[in-house]
Amino acid sequence: MNKTVFIVDDNSINLTVAEKALRTQYRVIALPSAEKMFKALEKFKPDLIMLDVEMPEMSGFDAMKILKVSSAYANIPVIFLTALSDAKSEAYGIKLGAVDFILKPFSEPVLQNRVKNHLRIDELIRERTKQLLERTEELERLKNGLVFTMADLVENRDKNTGGHIDRTASYVQLLIDAMLKEKIYEDEIKDWDIESVVSSARLHDVGKMIIPDAILNKPGKLTDEEFEIMKSHSSEGAKIIDKAISRTGNAGFLLNAKKIAEYHHEKWNGAGYPYGLDGENIPLHGRIMAIADVYDALVSERPYKKAFTHDEAVEIIKNDAARHFDPVLVDCFLKIKDKFAKG
Numbered sequence: 001m002n003k004t005v006f007i008v009d010d011n012s013i014n015l016t017v018a019e020k021a022l023r024t025q026y027r028v029i030a031l032p033s034a035e036k037m038f039k040a041l042e043k044f045k046p047d048l049i050m051l052d053v054e055m056p057e058m059s060g061f062d063a064m065k066i067l068k069v070s071s072a073y074a075n076i077p078v079i080f081l082t083a084l085s086d087a088k089s090e091a092y093g094i095k096l097g098a099v100d101f102i103l104k105p106f107s108e109p110v111l112q113n114r115v116k117n118h119l120r121i122d123e124l125i126r127e128r129t130k131q132l133l134e135r136t137e138e139l140e141r142l143k144n145g146l147v148f149t150m151a152d153l154v155e156n157r158d159k160n161t162g163g164h165i166d167r168t169a170s171y172v173q174l175l176i177d178a179m180l181k182e183k184i185y186e187d188e189i190k191d192w193d194i195e196s197v198v199s200s201a202r203l204h205d206v207g208k209m210i211i212p213d214a215i216l217n218k219p220g221k222l223t224d225e226e227f228e229i230m231k232s233h234s235s236e237g238a239k240i241i242d243k244a245i246s247r248t249g250n251a252g253f254l255l256n257a258k259k260i261a262e263y264h265h266e267k268w269n270g271a272g273y274p275y276g277l278d279g280e281n282i283p284l285h286g287r288i289m290a291i292a293d294v295y296d297a298l299v300s301e302r303p304y305k306k307a308f309t310h311d312e313a314v315e316i317i318k319n320d321a322a323r324h325f326d327p328v329l330v331d332c333f334l335k336i337k338d339k340f341a342k343g
Helices: 012-022 034-041 060-068 087-096 108-157 164-182 194-203 206-210 224-231 233-248 251-263 284-299 310-319 327-335 337-342
Strands: 004-008 027-031 048-052 078-082 100-103
Touching: 004 012, 004 034, 012 027, 012 108, 027 034, 034 048, 034 060, 048 060, 048 108, 060 078, 060 087, 078 087, 078 108, 087 100, 100 108, 108 164, 108 194, 108 206, 164 194, 164 284, 164 327, 164 337, 194 251, 194 284, 206 233, 206 251, 224 233, 233 251, 251 284, 284 310, 284 327, 310 327, 310 337, 327 337
Parallel strands: 004 027, 004 048, 048 078, 078 100
Antiparallel strands: none
16 A cells, blocks of 8 residues: 655645655645644544645644644654755754755655655664564563563462462552652652562562572471571572673663562661661662562461451551651551552
């Protein structure tokens, strides 16, 4: 099917010449004004627009500004047709997003070749963009597959925490969504890849892979010595992820996972582990994960304890604000606590 080209010019002679030059190769729609162009855009999406600069009512420059703020039309290549030959006008048009300028009066061969070249360039860009998107989606599937596989390995070893990884990831999502809504730590999280952070939360206990089964699955309370070994899963998790970063060179997604694994047992008052960090010295990733992790641990049954009710778990977290947890995040948690109850 032939590509569609809009020619927009208030001069009927220019429209006739341009249409005659292009109609054998393209579907050409000639329009006498920018207003008519926008009406036509409601019915057709052209592959290229040729737009006169100097027109009554709405200039080509003003029309271009409207095109470029529209998600539907912003990617359509635009060539300006103009009698203006000064560098300032051309620079302004290029700044607005035009791909080319053609000076009037124009010849048929020039018009044909310019249109052919820009349509080919646009086609190549779209093909390359499609390939990159497909590649990105493939890498995203591989990344998620790796995360879920590693998370499954951890959960299959730890017989006491069935479903913990998926539940805590969903709690992290709830907290971050609420933080965005309430504008909490907005300067810090505005540039986060939220999906990546939530997905990487599944690796918060990856360090448990090195904990001996006798300790990891002990049916009773751990001794002090055993608990010290168990605590090492935070720093060991960071080491495991560091190795993955050094081998893959992918510090973006894995850095989220490292921060969550390494710091989710730190406490606001400095009494946590592995480093005894306090307050905002604890990376925000770890402070968010701490609430999600503890809530799930409280409402889940363990060999050494019964499950707390949702209300009891909420009260414990509330009372531990400014001791275990970031008080600002606890306030956020309390606003959405009912969503936690639904899992």
